[in-house]
Structure formats: structure tokens, C-alpha cells
Amino acid sequence: MKKNFLIATFVVAIAEYISLLLSNYSIVISSAIVCILAGLLINHFQISNFENINNILTKNFLKIGVALIGIKISFFEFYNYASISFFIIVLNFVLIFILIKVLNSFFDSNKGMINLIGIGSAVCGITAIMAASSVMNNKKNDITCAVAVITLIGTLSVFFSPFFANLIFEQEQIKAGILLGATIHDTSQVTAAGTIFQNIYGDAQSFNSTISTKLLRNSFLIILIPLLAFYCSSQEQKNKIKFFNLLPPFIIFFILLAVFRSIVDATIEVSMLSNWEKIVSFVSTVSKYLILFALFGLGSSISINDLKGFGFKPFLVGFCISVVLIVSTTIYLKLI
Template structure:
């Protein structure tokens, strides 16, 4: 019986893996061969969802694929999010944490307030607003994908929010390095903090930091931007349960509602992976074991990217463009204002901190 169940979901899972493989190959061709980067600044997951959307809207998915596609969205997605925890090294964050953490908190709160005001004016769905908010303030596509299941967002809302974050993330990735250099007079600390807080995706932050490094010869800026972004990513652990509670509290009629009923327990796996990483870093210090540990960490990081890209492909395959069209342009207005807000708040907050200290 169990074998039949696995057999039923296999075609859909294999299809998403094939799309991931194609996306990775296309990503390497565009980012490395054509653009000349050592590491592509383009997200494989972004290409995967675009390919999925194209195929899903050209061809009608057969029943034999739908079960596996649905399984990938629900479970392989969560497995990928858990594996993401392996890349976080909180002990490295202490150097910049005293500045970065307050800055990130202010940015998150500011965007949440602005989006809350906008949804009343523009009348977009609460689920869409939450997805755009967490995508803009925490870690882009990953945050959207992690939040969607706990607020019961539908596939079209997820795809729209991801498209929203992708468009404005790419715009900021290309513009902000040059703007930050002018505005902050080339100060690597402030430029790095700005890039790490104002750009959505981790890959986009890394690309912006790399652009800055190559244009203005500042590897320190790339390091600060990356560390700031990884600190920002850890807020996923707080924001997902918070959004889950706020959304379900407002939609349930049960006065005895508890966060335990909707708590996304895969977040605990994410935290456990962070602990696992840092414990391993402390234990495996010898050269022989150290290399094995580094390989293990690298393999888990690669697995996270594969699982998340497969989930993105699955979302794309099950997305109907007609449903997105029905949503209209208003969520994109929210996304644009969220991008501007997080950038302005980042600048203003850093100026305040500079004046205080």
C-alpha cells in the first residue's frame, strides 16, 4: 500500500526535478557563460517557477503528475526550508549584530505598517499583503514559500507574490550598488548594511555585493552585505509563526484559538539545523574530520537549493495565469512601495544610529 502511494507521487516529483535541472543549466549559461560571473547572480528557483508557469499553461497536467506536484509543494518545500538552516552561523553575526539587528527590526516594522495601510486603500487580500510583506522584509522568495502554507495562500497568490518580489528585487540589485556608493561616500559598513537590508533575495544581495566589489574594489562590503542578509533571514523563525497567528486569529470564529493549532513545526527543524551547524563547527575542528564536516554542510546547502527549486517548479506548474490576471495591478503597487519603504527606512535608521553614536 505504501509502495503504491510512493509510486503515485513519483512522476510529479521527477518532473519537478527535471525542471530544476534544466533551470540550473540555463542559469549557468546566462549567469556564468553570458554575463561572465564566477557564480550566477540569477536565482535558479526564479527560472524554475518561470519554466513551470510556461509549461503549466501550455500543457494540461495529467492526473498522474498532479499528486507528485502537490506533494512537492507541501513537503519537499518544507524539507528545503529546514535544510536552509545549515547556512546560518550566528557566532559570525556578533561583529555586526549590534547594528544590523535593530536596523532589520525597524525595517520590518515599517514595511508591515505601510503595507497594512495600503491594503485598506487598494483593497487587496490579506494573504497577498502578508506574502509581499514577508518577502520584502525577510528573505524574498523563500519567505513567501515558507509563509504560504501557514496562512493558506493559494497557488496564484504565491506565484504573484514571487513575481512581485523578483521584479523589484532585480531592479534594486542593479541600481542600489551605484546609488549606495554615491550616497554613503563609499563607506563599506553602511553600503554593506544597506544592500543587506534593502534588497529582497539572498542571491540578489550577493550579486549586488559582488557588483559593488568589482566596481569599487571593496570585498568588505560584500561580506557585510552577506552577513546582514543572513541575520535578516533568521527572522523567518519569528515572522512565520507571527503571521500564522495573526492571519488565523482574524479568520477563525473560535475564541479559544491558540497559536499551537497552526504553529508551523517545520520551523523547529529550521532552528535545529542552525544548532546542528554551529555545534558541528565547534566539535569538528581537526583537519581530517573538518573536511568531512565541510563537505556535509556543503551537501545540505546544495540539497536546500534543489528542494526549493523543485517546489518553485511545482508552484509554476500548477499556476493558472488567468487567475493572476484577475488579481490586477494593485499588488504590484504594494510591492513597489514596499521596496521603496525598506530602502528609505534603512537609510534613515542608519543616519539616526550614526548621530546617536
């Protein structure tokens, strides 16, 4: 068991190093997808057997990592960012979940995967997929495929969306930033796209609006995950009087941590702000690495042959959702 934990730790560290190194050259490779691919290859070539720790990685580490995400969500920031972007984010949520219903009627056998792709597209990419899967009990193949789709489409968006945003909103670069923040999936991808846009077109305001819009999208996780937990609960659990009986303990901790973050943000003295930001950054980093461990465990528990059956359908689903996001956001921003 110790040997396998050491291998997993080495893979996660290398994946993060590769991601950071390539980002210096404006190459966006998510450490999450590197962890999954490493796990898949190790399992495929039978380099090592991770069955003895897979349950710990994909359940325990994942749940702790999701719970700690709460420290990244501040209602205070949510309020500040809501003025322009709130309506379009809510609208996109509604459109995506309507689209999910439609797509599920066409691809009945892949409902779990489609739901995860929709959730990842609507909120914050891989983080949302992993958080949602922790309460929805999805198949491992569905999770892996959803992560791959979100990563691929988000990566392509990094390189094409900045130019599209400038083409549509050449004289309104704050709106261009909102378009990037509202339509690209993962936070790291949004940051990369915002940086590319700022470097090419030289507008700091666009970057601020990009990040602010993305943070607002991320904040919706605190609404989505408890709702999913409630929806996926058994009827027997729903019949219980106490609301908190419907939520897993790690989701309750997730909510409490977000509330705590919000209270501290609103009341902390300026002299203590730097220390508080360091604490938030540290907890966020721990959360990130725990989820990377979970993704490696996910990859090492799946056979590459099992993934071949998905074909092009998942990527078609992801593409359709992205197109809806871009069109609805563009129309909304043109009208205001």
C-alpha cells in the same frame, strides 16, 4: 507519476543551469522564477498534467525544504553580524509590517499576497515567501504573484542599487554594503549586487558587510516562521498547554536544526571545520532544490489567465515597500 517527476527534475536542473550560466555574464535570472514560468507554460499549453504530483511538490517537498533551511542559520553568526546592522533590520521589520497594515486597508481583496510580499521584502525573498506560505495557507495565485514581484524588484535592485549606494556613501563603503544587504530581497540578488559593487569600486570590505547584513536578515526567519505558525493556528490549538502543539513538525525540525548548527559552529575543532562546512553546504543545496521543485509544482497548478486579474497593484505594493526599506536604511546609516 514517474514521468511527471522526471519532467519536474529536468525543468529544475535546466533552470539552475541557466541561472548559473547567466551569472557568469553578470546576468541575474533566478532559477526560482524560471521554475514557476516553466510550470505555468506547461500548464497553459497542456503539455502534461501534473495533478498527480502537485500535492507532493507543493506540500511535502516544500515542508522538507523549509525544515532544512535551519542548517543555514547560525546564532553564532547572528551575534557576530549584529553590531551594526541589527537595529536597522529590526526597524525595517516594524516599518514593513506597519506598511502592510496600511496597504491591506487599501487593497482588502489581496491581503494574502500583500502579506507575502512584505515578508519576502523583510527577510530573505523567495525563501521567506515559501516558508511563510507553508504555515499561512495562502492561495497559490498569491504565492506566485508575490514571488514574481520579489524577483522583478530584486533583479532591478541588483543593477541600480550598487550605483545608488556608492552615490550616497562614496567614502563609507562598509555602510554602502550594509545598504545593499538590508534592502535587496533574495540572497542570490544581494550576492550579485555586492559583487558588482566590489568589481566596480574595488572594496572587499563592502562585500563582506553586504553578505553579513543579509545573513543577519536571513536569521530572522527563525523568529518569524514560528510566530506566523502561532498566529495562524486555530483558537483550539492556542488553548492547548504545550507550546510545541502550536507548531507544525517541520517548523520544530527547522528550529532544532538551527540550534544544532549553532552548537556545532561554536564547539567544532578547526581540523573538522572543512567537513562540517561541506555538510552544511550539501544540506543547504538539498533544501534549495526541494523548494525549486515546489515552485515548479506551484507554477504547473496555476492558469496564466488567473494571474491577469492582479494588474499593477502587486508591483506597486512591492515598489512602496522597497522605497521604505531604502529610505529608512539610508537615514539610519547617515545618522550613526
